[in-house]
Amino acid sequence: MAGDRHHPEDRPESETSSPDPAGRALAVREKWRAEVAAFLQPGEELQSVILASSRPGTALRVVATELWPFFADKNKFLLIATDRAWLVLESRSERWRGALTLRYRGPREVRIDSSWFGRFDAFDQPYAIDPAYGPSVNAANDALAALLGGRRWDLAEAADRLAAQPVDPAMTLFERGVMPALRLIPARPKWVRRLREGDDRPPPG
Known part of the structure; x- marks a missing residue:
């Protein structure tokens, strides 16, 4: 197993963003490959990678995180779809950082x-999956569906089907309504942010 390293999720979103759903799913998958x-x-094919949390759904987590600075997101899990199985991997630290374990x-x-x-x-415990990862x-x-139908699957071939998937209207509502209101909350002190991110240095005296 790999040790500490520059984690894929630390990269700026602009490095992996794509306007089409298949491109976004591909970017996340290749980031973690x-x-x-x-x-x-041996021979197992990686199909999709979905970032997940063990906490309640995204909307509730975001509100709780903003209102209570010591709330832990528990964003530590990867749901891995292959051509043979589902895998759940857990990172050692929050925000998918540190060594992964099965x-x-x-x-x-x-x-x-x-x-x-x-x-x-449906797996070893309940997981919250952010609708932002809907393409994955x-x-x-x-x-x-291809597996159950006896067909070989390829992400590029599935691009048109993924593009036809409806957009979750709650995503637009949440981004336009709740998020602007949360931005009005004053930023928490740096020492609180460090504590939530695993930095155990004491607060300034």
Whole structure:
């Protein structure tokens, strides 16, 4: 297993953003490919990577994080779809940083869902999947449909189907309504931010 390193999720979003759903799913998958490779069996194909949390849904987490500075996001989990199985990997530190370990490996025949408020419960514990990762979720489900239909799956071939998936209206509502209101809350002190990120230095005297 790899040790501490410059983690893929530390890269600026502009490095991996793409206007089309297939491109976004591809960017996330390729960002994590090297990190995930050690957990795949020989010949196993990586299909999709979904970032997840063990806390409640995204909307509730964002509000709680802004209002209570010591709230821990528990953003430590990767849901990995392959052509054979689902894997759940856990990072040592918050925000998907640090060494990864395998928590779960189970049947591939599971369709997943994202939600602003709820959690998805089909693996070793419930996980919240941010709708922002909808393209990766849809890619995993499209690959499952191909598997069940006896067809070989390729992300590039699935691009048109992924583009046809409806956009979650709650995402627009949340981004335009809740997020602007949260930005009015004063920024928390630097020592609080360091504490939440795992920096154990004492606050300034």
